[in-house]
Amino acid sequence: MNTYMEILRQYDLKATPQRLAILNIVSTSGHVNIDELYEEIKKQFHSISLATIYKNINTMTENKLLLEVKLPNSKSVYEVVKSRHAHLSCEICGDIQDMSIDAEKIFKEISNEYSFKINNTDVIISGICKSCSK
Amino acid sequence: MNTYMEILRQYDLKATPQRLAILNIVSTSGHVNIDELYEEIKKQFHSISLATIYKNINTMTENKLLLEVKLPNSKSVYEVVKSRHAHLSCEICGDIQDMSIDAEKIFKEISNEYSFKINNTDVIISGICKSCSK
DNA sequence: CTCTGTGCAAAGCGTTTGCAAACGA
DNA sequence: TCGTTTGCAAACGCTTTGCACAGAG
Numbered sequence: 309m310n311t312y313m314e315i316l317r318q319y320d321l322k323a324t325p326q327r328l329a330i331l332n333i334v335s336t337s338g339h340v341n342i343d344e345l346y347e348e349i350k351k352q353f354h355s356i357s358l359a360t361i362y363k364n365i366n367t368m369t370e371n372k373l374l375l376e377v378k379l380p381n382s383k384s385v386y387e388v389v390k391s392r393h394a395h396l397s398c399e400i401c402g403d404i405q406d407m408s409i410d411a412e413k414i415f416k417e418i419s420n421e422y423s424f425k426i427n428n429t430d431v432i433i434s435g436i437c438k439s440c441s442k
Numbered sequence: 443m444n445t446y447m448e449i450l451r452q453y454d455l456k457a458t459p460q461r462l463a464i465l466n467i468v469s470t471s472g473h474v475n476i477d478e479l480y481e482e483i484k485k486q487f488h489s490i491s492l493a494t495i496y497k498n499i500n501t502m503t504e505n506k507l508l509l510e511v512k513l514p515n516s517k518s519v520y521e522v523v524k525s526r527h528a529h530l531s532c533e534i535c536g537d538i539q540d541m542s543i544d545a546e547k548i549f550k551e552i553s554n555e556y557s558f559k560i561n562n563t564d565v566i567i568s569g570i571c572k573s574c575s576k
Numbered sequence: 577c578t579c580t581g582t583g584c585a586a587a588g589c590g591t592t593t594g595c596a597a598a599c600g601a
Numbered sequence: 602t603c604g605t606t607t608g609c610a611a612a613c614g615c616t617t618t619g620c621a622c623a624g625a626g
Contacts, residue, residue, distance in 0.1 A: 322625050357583045378512040380564055396558050423572035424530050430514055432564040438557035456600050491608045
């Protein structure tokens with residue numbers, strides 16, 4: 309398990325306190341949008357600029373260290389890149405849950421049937437989560 | 443098969459020429475983004491305003507007559523609402539292809555395993571399409 | 577020491593809003 | 602005729618850019 313410091317350096321990105329904080333917040337919260345991230349990081353860096361957030365989110369996304377998840381009917385959220393998975397998005401509480409995806413079989417079929425070489429999948433399942441349906 | 447004129451009226455929306463043109467363009471092109479739609483519709487309505495496009499796209503989307511598809515790494519496209527399907531998005535030519543989705547079994551499993559009531563699914567599969575891989 | 581990153585302010589761009597005139601039903 | 606829609610211009614909000622200074626390596 310590498311530290312974010314080491315990971316950043318592997319990507320030739322300087323390990324600034326701001327970047328480390330962003331990575332920590334994103335990874336502990338799981339999924340976070342720009343505003344939430346800004347509010348959270350301001351607790352540590354009182355004078356951080358939104359521009360800094362944007363610049364870093366962009367460079368880290370381009371380097372595939374972070375992933376943008378475009379949600380229907382709400383703002384994009386970001387997560388640290390991990391193995392392929394789908395998202396369960398609750399329309400009531402807004403919570404987003406990762407879901408292991410076991411669709412390799414289906415994707416293989418698609419590759420064959422449509423002669424389509426799959427590089428990536430975005431799967432968002434919207435509905436009502438366990439606690440909200442009580 | 444209802445005409446768009448009739449469909450609009452069913453939703454209590456006036457069947458203006460602009461709206462009919464939008465529906466025709468969206469349905470014949472399959473998937474279209476705002477700019478493409480604007481360029482296309484200007485051929486018929488030289489003085490149409492972008493604001494009109496936005497207002498109509500929004501009201502028709504809210505009425506579930508149109509659907510917004512948020513694509514990774516590019517602008518949203520719109521389509522006329524039809525039965526559930528997934529999208530194959532080519533990273534080279536940008537073409538978007540509909541794909542019948544046979545994942546009801548999987549979705550049932552999700553409902554059970556995660557106690558999640560599914561209302562909607564967004565599935566975008568990115569990669570390289572048949573003609574671009576030649 | 578050098579080059580990258582930060583913070584600020586301004587610019588940019590896509591989208592929305594307000595309003596008067598035009599139009600559909 | 603009445604309420605909705607259009608087109609225009611202005612406003613808005615989110616994101617990006619330019620630049621001087623600070624900081625990482």
